[in-house]
Amino acid sequence: MPQHGDTARVDVEALRDLLDGRWAAVRRRARDILRGPEFTPRYGLSVAEHRARVTEQLHALARTDLARYGFDPRYGGRGEVGASVAAFEMLVCDLSLMVKMGVQWGLFGGAIQALGTEYHHATYLPGVMSLEIPGCFAMTETGHGSDVQRLRTTATFDPNTDEFVVHTPDEAARKDYIGNAARDGRLAVVFAQLITGGQRHGVHALLVPIRDADGTVLPGIRIEDCGPKAGLNGVDNGRIWFTQVRVPRTALLNRYGDVAADGTYSSPIENPNRRFFTMLGTLVRGRISVAGGAGMAAKTALAIAIRYGQVRRQFLRPGSDSEVALLDYLAYQRRLLPALARTYALHFAQEEMVSRLHDGFTDGPLDERAQRELEAHAAGLKAVATWHAVDTIQTCREACGGAGYLAENRLPQLRADTDVFTTFEGDNTVLLQLVGKSLLTNYRQEFGNLDPLGMAKFAAGQFLGTVIERTAARSLLDRLVQAAPGRGDEDDLRNREWQRALLADRENHVLEGLARRLRAAPADADPFDVVNNVQDHVLLAARAHVDRLVFEAFASGVARIEDEGTRAVVERLCDLAALSLVEQERAWFLEHGRLTPARAKAVTATVNALCQELRPHARDLVDAFGLNDEWLAAPIALGAETARQDQQARARVPVGAET
Amino acid sequence: MPQHGDTARVDVEALRDLLDGRWAAVRRRARDILRGPEFTPRYGLSVAEHRARVTEQLHALARTDLARYGFDPRYGGRGEVGASVAAFEMLVCDLSLMVKMGVQWGLFGGAIQALGTEYHHATYLPGVMSLEIPGCFAMTETGHGSDVQRLRTTATFDPNTDEFVVHTPDEAARKDYIGNAARDGRLAVVFAQLITGGQRHGVHALLVPIRDADGTVLPGIRIEDCGPKAGLNGVDNGRIWFTQVRVPRTALLNRYGDVAADGTYSSPIENPNRRFFTMLGTLVRGRISVAGGAGMAAKTALAIAIRYGQVRRQFLRPGSDSEVALLDYLAYQRRLLPALARTYALHFAQEEMVSRLHDGFTDGPLDERAQRELEAHAAGLKAVATWHAVDTIQTCREACGGAGYLAENRLPQLRADTDVFTTFEGDNTVLLQLVGKSLLTNYRQEFGNLDPLGMAKFAAGQFLGTVIERTAARSLLDRLVQAAPGRGDEDDLRNREWQRALLADRENHVLEGLARRLRAAPADADPFDVVNNVQDHVLLAARAHVDRLVFEAFASGVARIEDEGTRAVVERLCDLAALSLVEQERAWFLEHGRLTPARAKAVTATVNALCQELRPHARDLVDAFGLNDEWLAAPIALGAETARQDQQARARVPVGAET
Ligand SMILES: Cc1cc2nc3c(=O)[nH]c(=O)nc-3n(C[C@H](O)[C@H](O)[C@H](O)COP(=O)(O)OP(=O)(O)OC[C@H]3O[C@@H](n4cnc5c(N)ncnc54)[C@H](O)[C@@H]3O)c2cc1C
Ligand SMILES: Cc1cc2nc3c(=O)[nH]c(=O)nc-3n(C[C@H](O)[C@H](O)[C@H](O)COP(=O)(O)OP(=O)(O)OC[C@H]3O[C@@H](n4cnc5c(N)ncnc54)[C@H](O)[C@@H]3O)c2cc1C
Numbered sequence A, B: 001m002p003q004h005g006d007t008a009r010v011d012v013e014a015l016r017d018l019l020d021g022r023w024a025a026v027r028r029r030a031r032d033i034l035r036g037p038e039f040t041p042r043y044g045l046s047v048a049e050h051r052a053r054v055t056e057q058l059h060a061l062a063r064t065d066l067a068r069y070g071f072d073p074r075y076g077g078r079g080e081v082g083a084s085v086a087a088f089e090m091l092v093c094d095l096s097l098m099v100k101m102g103v104q105w106g107l108f109g110g111a112i113q114a115l116g117t118e119y120h121h122a123t124y125l126p127g128v129m130s131l132e133i134p135g136c137f138a139m140t141e142t143g144h145g146s147d148v149q150r151l152r153t154t155a156t157f158d159p160n161t162d163e164f165v166v167h168t169p170d171e172a173a174r175k176d177y178i179g180n181a182a183r184d185g186r187l188a189v190v191f192a193q194l195i196t197g198g199q200r201h202g203v204h205a206l207l208v209p210i211r212d213a214d215g216t217v218l219p220g221i222r223i224e225d226c227g228p229k230a231g232l233n234g235v236d237n238g239r240i241w242f243t244q245v246r247v248p249r250t251a252l253l254n255r256y257g258d259v260a261a262d263g264t265y266s267s268p269i270e271n272p273n274r275r276f277f278t279m280l281g282t283l284v285r286g287r288i289s290v291a292g293g294a295g296m297a298a299k300t301a302l303a304i305a306i307r308y309g310q311v312r313r314q315f316l317r318p319g320s321d322s323e324v325a326l327l328d329y330l331a332y333q334r335r336l337l338p339a340l341a342r343t344y345a346l347h348f349a350q351e352e353m354v355s356r357l358h359d360g361f362t363d364g365p366l367d368e369r370a371q372r373e374l375e376a377h378a379a380g381l382k383a384v385a386t387w388h389a390v391d392t393i394q395t396c397r398e399a400c401g402g403a404g405y406l407a408e409n410r411l412p413q414l415r416a417d418t419d420v421f422t423t424f425e426g427d428n429t430v431l432l433q434l435v436g437k438s439l440l441t442n443y444r445q446e447f448g449n450l451d452p453l454g455m456a457k458f459a460a461g462q463f464l465g466t467v468i469e470r471t472a473a474r475s476l477l478d479r480l481v482q483a484a485p486g487r488g489d490e491d492d493l494r495n496r497e498w499q500r501a502l503l504a505d506r507e508n509h510v511l512e513g514l515a516r517r518l519r520a521a522p523a524d525a526d527p528f529d530v531v532n533n534v535q536d537h538v539l540l541a542a543r544a545h546v547d548r549l550v551f552e553a554f555a556s557g558v559a560r561i562e563d564e565g566t567r568a569v570v571e572r573l574c575d576l577a578a579l580s581l582v583e584q585e586r587a588w589f590l591e592h593g594r595l596t597p598a599r600a601k602a603v604t605a606t607v608n609a610l611c612q613e614l615r616p617h618a619r620d621l622v623d624a625f626g627l628n629d630e631w632l633a634a635p636i637a638l639g640a641e642t643a644r645q646d647q648q649a650r651a652r653v654p655v656g657a658e659t
Helices: A012-033 A047-062 A081-089 A095-115 A119-131 A272-281 A284-311 A330-362 A368-399 A401-405 A409-422 A428-441 A452-482 A496-520 A525-530 A535-559 A564-584 A586-591 A597-623 A640-650 B012-033 B047-062 B081-089 B095-114 B118-129 B271-281 B284-311 B329-362 B366-399 B402-404 B411-422 B429-443 B452-480 B494-519 B527-532 B535-558 B565-584 B586-592 B597-623 B640-650
Strands: A135-138 A154-160 A163-167 A173-177 A187-196 A199-209 A222-226 A239-241 A245-248 A313-316 A323-325 B134-139 B154-158 B164-166 B175-178 B187-196 B199-209 B219-225 B237-243 B243-246 B313-316 B321-325
Touching: A012 A081, A012 A330, A012 A564, A012 A597, A047 A095, A047 B527, A081 A284, A095 A119, A095 A187, A095 A199, A095 A409, A119 B081, A135 A173, A154 B586, A163 A199, A163 A428, A163 B565, A173 A187, A173 A330, A187 A222, A187 A239, A187 B452, A199 A245, A199 B237, A222 B095, A222 B219, A239 B081, A272 B175, A284 A330, A284 A368, A284 A409, A284 A597, A284 A640, A330 A368, A330 A535, A330 B429, A368 A409, A368 A428, A368 B411, A401 A409, A401 B118, A401 B175, A401 B411, A409 A452, A409 B366, A409 B402, A409 B411, A428 A496, A428 A535, A428 B329, A496 A535, A496 A586, A496 B164, A525 A535, A525 B271, A564 A586, A564 A597, A564 B095, A586 B047, A586 B586, A586 B597, A597 B586, A640 B494, B012 B081, B012 B329, B012 B565, B012 B597, B081 B095, B095 B118, B095 B134, B095 B187, B095 B199, B095 B284, B095 B411, B134 B175, B164 B199, B164 B402, B175 B187, B175 B219, B187 B237, B187 B321, B187 B429, B199 B243, B199 B411, B219 B366, B284 B321, B284 B366, B284 B597, B284 B640, B329 B535, B329 B565, B329 B597, B366 B402, B366 B411, B402 B411, B411 B527, B429 B494, B429 B535, B494 B535, B494 B565, B494 B586, B527 B535, B527 B640, B535 B565, B565 B586
Parallel strands: A135 A187, A154 A187, B134 B187, B154 B187
Antiparallel strands: A154 A163, A163 A245, A173 A239, A187 A199, A222 A239, A313 A323, B154 B164, B164 B243, B175 B237, B187 B199, B219 B237, B313 B321
16 A cells, blocks of 8 residues: 555656657557557457458558568668567557568568568568568478478579579478468568588578469469467468479579579678578567567556456455455455566566667677677567566456456457467577577587587686676675675665666576586586586576566666656566566575575565555556557456446345345 | 386376276276267367357267266266266367366256255256256356355245246346357356345345247347357357346255245255355365366377477487487476376376265265365365466477467367366465465354454464464474485485475465464454455465375375386376475475475476486376377377478488588
8 A cells, every 4th residue: 555645656648658668659650550440459250351351451551651660761661670660569459460560571571671682672672561562481391490490491503594493392391380371472581491503501591472463372382271270360371382493593582692693602601500690680670579569468468457457346345345356455466466567677678679679770780799699688588578478468367257268358369369479489498598508608609509518618618707707796795685684674675776686696696507517517428418407507597687687677767767756656666576576586596595584585575565555556557558448459448347336336236134 | 317227117008097097987988989070179160160069069978978977866867976077077179068068967957956956856957967958057247256145136036926036137247158158058047146025045046947949038038148258169158137037936946045935035054154155065066077177188288298299309419410309308398297297196186086076975965074175175176277277288389389379289279278267166366265264264154254353363263273283294394304404315305205294384384374474463453454465375375285185196196006117107207296396386495494405406406307207208198198099189299290200301302511
């Protein structure tokens, strides 16, 4: 409960503007565009109806700026990468539309822009933006999803005809899950092993037409529908087989690797491994977008559940004849408010991420280390944000009881649609391993992609240096943690510097321990076992890293709030984000002497206290997300429950005393 | 990896028979019946098609024993309550069918049997079993789901016509989410506030016809479809309004409360509160069934993911040209194998629960305390088992990557269908509170249903006695935990008695702490706040209790395995169930000095070791569930992946050396 004289209160508009951030104009524009029956969430559509509707919506968007932000101004784009991510995030009215947009303008168009050269840009980008050329991003094969380097589709250069022959050698090599393939796509960016003069040069991307202008599938192409999915049924995912399909030499997106008329291969990047990861790296925007989209879905679910929890009542308050609002129950608060706090934290982390991406694009190429860090952060944030979204939406679904299970209340669709966000654009578990490895190395090429012994040797050497350097932060920790004995009073736990030090120390210590374990591996150990035995530790290191980044982003976001009352509320929310994380991870802190048992218990007590302090502001905090009411769509969030209770109050059961 | 000379190996058939347990014959029968195209899982059906199919399937089942197990032999039933639960669980080929069966023969038929008297049994049970009378269990209202005592539908006795008038006073009082209502139901068990002579007597159940034999909705009844849901779309859930609907006096299911022709109310149970909870208590089978159904769904998902993980390969094994099977990755094992272990644990707990239910029914009424315990265990097990199912299925979905998101691989449907198992038959959070309260009191009536001050006073008195008595187990703990210093070697952690003592001690200590906090509440505290402030503690107490019960059930299940090799494997699985739980809850054990940091880390290391030891047996352990291949249905679990890899091996890409 707010203390007497507490001035904490949210200025919803001001907070919304702050959250809207650097691309506020884009978000406002999206709020205007995505209105009315055309964009209102619908449920109960058949797969065919849903796909048709989403395609129509996409055509409507193609007539707006939303389609153009990410592209080069020379061809009619706006050259605002950050804006393109913001626009993508806003499509929460239907996540199928969000994903279909992402496929067309993010993945497909983005690959042409990033991997192609001027010829491709001039020839295709205008049609990509206008949707005259609906396209696919055909990377994944049935046999290889996470391990893209092992794709088996081949593109063999035939110097006699100056063409590439694109071919699917076996069923494992068919392209699978490809968005836009089953119904709409005409052109596909196809990732294949490039072969010329009997030599393989690794995975490259080529433009391969798959349907003609009438939508008829072209000769040599076979397409199968992936059929119904858990969600995202407005997206037409399909499988594609190529039988000796010939495309001109110019079909190769040749920025990072080219083939001359005589079949000679050339590339600005010598090392094939580095070349491959450089190409992949240019596609990082997709991951960042998915993290943002997941965040928006979580916000939408929280807005529904908190609005409902605020008015829904269940069980009498003892000694009265009024019923208790769900949001007054501690257990209910504990389910929703830490999730709300983390959603805020992730929001600020996302905003930071998008800004870095944007500046990296705008100010010219990042240096290698900065690029690697950007990719690692994107991977980590994507994993953490999408899991958070899935968990949060599920919690919101359950928090709304039976009503949460009905399609009319939107939560089922949000839940089913976001589910796969944990898998596509890189499976989360695999991504976190990338983060862990990137943390360990910072010089990936020094020991190749997966060589564990090199990794171990490296870890033994240089690496520990870095860690020790970083743990200079440690002295602060010593002061704050070790010094604070026993019970740990609350103010202390709400100290932002202490929180920061605690999370940073965990990050360092986990990484240090990982390096130590790798170093300890005997020289003759099976390299697979060496890495595999610490796989859980690698994942922990990655999470600890992302947790710290996300916290920092929230903390610096709070500091930017000018309105005092608002800042007071959001400070608490930031405390809740930090402390509910510490609570969840407190086993680690206890095991490593970072928290005493008494202090760990105080963390739990403070989380409870923060929940109760924030409860009066919960509605404002979700309103500040600036979601159009029509995107929430759920009757339970838009007055139906209140109307029923009003009617119930008028219709008291006309009977005498209860026996 | 299995040690050299390790004789652990699973005799799949023997283990299956053991798991089949007391109602093995029913399970075998179900495996026979639920075969062929009629019962094979189907996906991509429209809501209307799905409903029609499920109704047809239900009619097919009506012609088998499966419909009759739960009913009184006098009317054609088999009088085997346990068998009826086992039969319900087996319907994992389509959870809509499972739930629709549960509505018809469990809830609807079960209520007539439990709450009605001979007239109702003789008149209705034969038609209920044969499905000539499809019915509804109409308890929940839009306004009141968890708090059933506050239902607002009224049934007012009119002595002039010897009828009850059933009425919906307002929108909050409409019946909602009612299975079988939107399409098929003809008769409904309606829960309503009984009013006679101007006096309310609390919630009672009446039989109200809602459609005639042609399926036309009757006058005074209004029915609305709940529309599409997240899952279970083969079940026709609907809303029902009653406008002054008249039913004869005999429509009252009058076992626990009756109205004479002159309007006089009588009941064998004086106290209205106790009466109400006694009536609800007779319906406990529904909850137990849901726990079992959730367990079967989790088994199905695990069978799919483990079979796939066993053959699916991704990423090269360093220094070789073969790819690593997913199940060889520690991270993958950690996602699936602890879930598998817990699924086994819950299986044995469920088996025990069903046996107790059955014996309670068969050997005459349980005494009050035993009944209360049965209900608390059922509530706790239902909550824990359904959350476990949802989490496990989600994990399995993600573990199967993109393939897991396709409807053809069944996981999406299992996930969406089980989701609501956490909500219906009692919302899990609410159920765990019931468990917590029942633990605290054991004499619920002593301080009424929700009176926290009474609870607090009680806790201060008698209750602590019980706890202290129970903590006699403590001395054992002292020996095992306190005595074991420092590092804790592995054998020690695998000691079943130590595990048991650890979990029992946690249960007692959490409860003790809760009682202490309640006792500490000042006399003038707001009763709502007193209880609300410890709500998270109540939930923890409930979980600790259920965790201990589930563990005990697994431990005694293992002891029943005769085959030595099999027992050796399942012993490890039991260790994994215990230790992965301890790992997950280790923060508590650390906070309370039950585990030293070193020992807590040893727990994590042992969980990893157990995962690797169990990996070779994972496939056998899911095969022992005895799920028909056609129920798994997923191509990825039934050879498609292996076939593709074989083809891939034959079709090596015909190129020279890689550059
Ligand atoms: C709806 C949908 C849309 C999609 N759209 C596109 C698209 O438009 N274009 C496109 O190219 N692709 C698309 N994809 C494919 C998607 O990117 C892949 O599904 C994803 O990359 C995962 O690959 P996979 O399915 O082969 O899973 P796998 O790589 O087989 O992974 C399966 C599981 O194994 C685990 N695993 C893998 N490797 C390891 C390891 N080393 N250690 C521990 N665990 C491991 C993973 O965590 C995962 O849980 C889409 C997929 C879906 C479902
Ligand atoms: C598919 C489906 C089928 C169903 N079939 C039937 C049927 O055939 N017959 C029938 O009668 N009913 C049926 N139900 C209804 C079901 O039993 C109810 O939805 C359920 O009991 C929960 O009630 P509610 O929806 O009103 O949720 P509420 O009671 O409003 O609960 C909403 C949320 O509030 C939380 N909450 C409530 N009280 C507290 C508290 N004291 N402390 C903390 N948190 C609290 C809960 O945890 C829950 O998350 C069905 C429901 C569904 C979705």
